[in-house]
Amino acid sequence: MNNKNNIILEVKNLSKLFGKNKVPAFEMIKNGSDKREVAKKLGVTVAVNDVSFQVERGKIFVLIGLSGSGKSTVVRCLNLLQKPTSGDILFEGKSILSFDKKELLEYRRYKVSMVFQSFGLMSHRNVLENVAYGLEVRGTKKAERGNRAREIIKLVGLEGWEDKSISQLSGGMRQRVGIARALANDPEILLMDEPFSALDPLVRSDMQFELLSLQKKLNKTVVFITHDINEAFKLGDMVAIMKDGKIIQMDTPENMAANPANEYVENFINSVDKGQIYSVKHIMQTPSCMIRIKDGANNALKQMRDNSVSSAYVVGENLELIGILTIDDAMRVRTGEISIQDAIIRDILTTNEDTLVSDLLSVAASAKYPIAVVDEDNCLKGIVSKAAVLSSLV
Amino acid sequence: MPDWLIAFPSSIKLNISDPIDRFIDYLITEWDAFFNSITNGLRVFLNSIGYVIEMIPWWLLIAIVFVLTWRMSKKIGKAILYSLLIFSIGAMGLWELMNTTLSIIIASVIISIIIGFPTGVLVSSSDRLDSIVRPILDTMQTMPSFVYLIPAAMLLGLGNVPAVLATTIYAVPPLIRLTSHGIRQVDREVIEAATAFGSTKWQSLIKVKIPQAMPTIMTGVNQTIMMAISMVVTGSMIGVTGLGQEVLISINRLQAGRGFTAGIAIVIMAIVIDRLTQGIIKKGEAFIDE
Numbered sequence: 001m002n003n004k005n006n007i008i009l010e011v012k013n014l015s016k017l018f019g020k021n022k023v024p025a026f027e028m029i030k031n032g033s034d035k036r037e038v039a040k041k042l043g044v045t046v047a048v049n050d051v052s053f054q055v056e057r058g059k060i061f062v063l064i065g066l067s068g069s070g071k072s073t074v075v076r077c078l079n080l081l082q083k084p085t086s087g088d089i090l091f092e093g094k095s096i097l098s099f100d101k102k103e104l105l106e107y108r109r110y111k112v113s114m115v116f117q118s119f120g121l122m123s124h125r126n127v128l129e130n131v132a133y134g135l136e137v138r139g140t141k142k143a144e145r146g147n148r149a150r151e152i153i154k155l156v157g158l159e160g161w162e163d164k165s166i167s168q169l170s171g172g173m174r175q176r177v178g179i180a181r182a183l184a185n186d187p188e189i190l191l192m193d194e195p196f197s198a199l200d201p202l203v204r205s206d207m208q209f210e211l212l213s214l215q216k217k218l219n220k221t222v223v224f225i226t227h228d229i230n231e232a233f234k235l236g237d238m239v240a241i242m243k244d245g246k247i248i249q250m251d252t253p254e255n256m257a258a259n260p261a262n263e264y265v266e267n268f269i270n271s272v273d274k275g276q277i278y279s280v281k282h283i284m285q286t287p288s289c290m291i292r293i294k295d296g297a298n299n300a301l302k303q304m305r306d307n308s309v310s311s312a313y314v315v316g317e318n319l320e321l322i323g324i325l326t327i328d329d330a331m332r333v334r335t336g337e338i339s340i341q342d343a344i345i346r347d348i349l350t351t352n353e354d355t356l357v358s359d360l361l362s363v364a365a366s367a368k369y370p371i372a373v374v375d376e377d378n379c380l381k382g383i384v385s386k387a388a389v390l391s392s393l394v
Numbered sequence: 395m396p397d398w399l400i401a402f403p404s405s406i407k408l409n410i411s412d413p414i415d416r417f418i419d420y421l422i423t424e425w426d427a428f429f430n431s432i433t434n435g436l437r438v439f440l441n442s443i444g445y446v447i448e449m450i451p452w453w454l455l456i457a458i459v460f461v462l463t464w465r466m467s468k469k470i471g472k473a474i475l476y477s478l479l480i481f482s483i484g485a486m487g488l489w490e491l492m493n494t495t496l497s498i499i500i501a502s503v504i505i506s507i508i509i510g511f512p513t514g515v516l517v518s519s520s521d522r523l524d525s526i527v528r529p530i531l532d533t534m535q536t537m538p539s540f541v542y543l544i545p546a547a548m549l550l551g552l553g554n555v556p557a558v559l560a561t562t563i564y565a566v567p568p569l570i571r572l573t574s575h576g577i578r579q580v581d582r583e584v585i586e587a588a589t590a591f592g593s594t595k596w597q598s599l600i601k602v603k604i605p606q607a608m609p610t611i612m613t614g615v616n617q618t619i620m621m622a623i624s625m626v627v628t629g630s631m632i633g634v635t636g637l638g639q640e641v642l643i644s645i646n647r648l649q650a651g652r653g654f655t656a657g658i659a660i661v662i663m664a665i666v667i668d669r670l671t672q673g674i675i676k677k678g679e680a681f682i683d684e
Contacts, residue, residue: 079590109592120587124605134591137601185591 008221009055009078009189014087015245016073019044022085035244047073049245050087055189055238060215060222062236064229064268070245071225075191078223079112080104091189109138113182117194119174121166121181127153128162130177134185145184152180155214172203179211183218192224196231201282202388208234229268233257241265280360281353283389284373284382287313293322297333297340300325311369313380314344321380324348324369350374353381357389364389418545433550436501436558443504444497452489456480459666466673476669479662488637488659495626495636495663498554502561502622507615510566514573514614515599524574531567539564539628547632554636557629561622568617576610577603609675616671623664637663 017025025044028037035046048070055061063071076082078089080096089096091111099107113134114120121130128149129136135145153162156176166174175195182190192211196204208231215222226232232239233253240250241264249261260266289312291300304312304327311326322344329343349363349371364371370383397403421429450458456477464473483492517527542560550556580603588598604611630638637656644653 076586081586081590105592105594107592108590112590114587114590116583116587118581118583120581120583122584122587122602122606124608133588133601137588137591137593137597181587181591191590 006056007054008057008092009223010090010093011051011053011074011078012088012090014048014051014074014077014089015046015085016048016070016077016082017044017046017085026086046245048077048084051242051245051247052087053240053247053250055221055223057188057221058219059237060224060235062224062226062232062239063242064226064232064239065242066227069242071227071242072193074242075114075193075223075225078189078191079108079114081114109134109185111187112189112191113185113187114191114193115175115178115182115195117197119178119198121174121177123166125166126162127158127164127166127169127177130166131180131184133181138185149180149184152184155183155217156180156210170203171199172207175199175207179214183214183220188221190220190222192222194225194227197227204231211235241268279353280351280355280357280373280384283357284353284384285388287370287380287383289313290315290380291325292316293340293344297330300330301327301334304330313372313383315380318377319379321350321372321374321378322346348372350378351384352376360384360389418548421549429549432559433555436550436555439505440497440501440554440558443501444494447493447497447500452484459670462670463666463673466670466677472669476666479666483659483662486655486659488640488656491636491640491656492659492663494554495638495660498558498561498626498629498634498636499619499622499667501558502565502625503615503619505558505562506566506569506618506622509562510569510614510618511573511611513566514570514611515577515604517570518574518577518603527570531571534563535567539625540631543629543632552633554629554634556632557625557634560632561625561629564625565618565621568621569611569614572614572617573607573611576607576614579610580606612671612675616668616675619667619671620664623660623667626660 015026015029019025019042021042021044025038025042025046028042029035029046029049035049038044038046051070051074053061063074065071073082077084078096080099084097091107096104096107122133125133128146131153132140132145132149135148140148150162153159156179158173158176158180161169161173166177169177175198178195196207199207211222212235214220222235224232224235226235236253238250239253239256240247241256242248243264249256249265251259256265257269260269289303289307289309291303291312291314293314293316295303300312300314304310309327311324314322314325316322323346325340325344329338329345332338333340333343348369349367351360351371351373352375353373360371364384364386367386370385372380373382373384375381459480460473460477463476464470467473483489513527517524539560542563543556546556546560546563550559584602584606585598588602593601626634626636627638627641630636630642633639637660640656641653641660644650644656
């Protein structure tokens, strides 16, 4: 399996230092000093420290680490957005550090493209023009790049949005544009720098699934950066954990889960259970229908119809939660059968933003209405539906 | 107690006025031909702008203001108000003077953009250049605007032509500053994206940085225009014609009514031009706003 031809990208002893006294700092690390000592003594930041790995063609290689572990710097070295301080990076056996200006442009235009955490989209261009950007700087004719961009936009499921401006798009859609832009160049390698971190958890799992199916279809090599171990294990053929600029373990997800190299890795892996790490604020939604008690039954009915829901949350003057009003009861209030005060169901489940999703599981399963999320003043902040609780655990 | 502790010691003398005088004298004698050609060039430029503006019939100008305001704000009331305001300048008998003032403003702003925009782009590219240019811009902007009139008049003579030069010097700093600022504050990831997809430096400047910075650059243009308008009155001291001269004459003759009439006309011009350029900026921001 691991024969030489299959390796598309090889990183050898890569280091990246930021600051002025790089040479003495380098000596210090070689002699075994750690990152903090170097920073304190010389004011040099050691972002990446002697990192080596190989990426196989057609596989997803995941670099995972907390912020400041150097993972983003590594990925920026792979297309020379950052120049390595030492070490080498071989693309198909050729050192990218030896590239002259023209070769580097060619490498970036044809071989490698990148997806960014906060999307890096150009807001003065519409969706189509963003996706076509790589082709445009490459010199592809307008008609041709338009066709190619449309094709890719369709592939990522944004058909019909070609002429929309970026500001009209949701976060998930923006990152689809980012991915489409990267794919439009038909690169060999896709560098993805925490592409889904800025998205909310439900959209994130959608996007992960879609990345996997895209990758299957197009068979691209992916270098994926994340701080989320679930994401890493879900996507990665090979996962490398980084800490303080160094790789501390590199293996397949199965092996890593079975044999964590040390306690740090073990702790990382133990956070896999999503329900444990997601709290209510990550999955709550804005209530689609909210009425004020002084609005009256007619208004409540209209609002429920407009939002096509059969019940609504009733709040008081200061947004404090009073209860739920169903559409049937609202009708009865209108005909005068009962008063609005009596019609409101006051006995409902509430929770707060910081409750862990896993703690909510048992109550959510039997809840008749979505659970209301309130703050300490009993103000309605959002709602959590049964579906949201369950799907966050998938 | 010795005197020098109370009054500033008269024995300490710093004389920068003589060297400046000598420098200006030197420019006048040695660079005469150069400044003559600048004067002639500016005169041709100013006259052709004036000529074009003269050719626009009064009703067409009002119609242009109406259509632009309407398209910018989508409010018919505003469009009518601004058109009426411009109409009232004519009704006050100041139409011709407004045309003169307008052409001086337009000429100064065009020259400011030609100088300021590329300078701003250049300054944005280098921190060292920025630290050199910044104090110069501060000086240019805080120096009382009258001061520019003296060398301008000495080198280029009296009238509207030196005023264009003095106005440019006074009005160009905000444009340089905001062009540079706008380009520097473009989102880092957006610039990285441009580079990562294989843009040359030029491509990422033209296709990404400048368009992303456009709302800020337009704010700079707007400020430049406003400063140019404010210079109109000051310029009248070296014989600039137009609305500013009206104000100066009224001061000399103590005619409050006449002074206010011209003043109001200047205010109207400033408001209408400001709102129109602000409208353009807002349109641009709607795009950039994430």
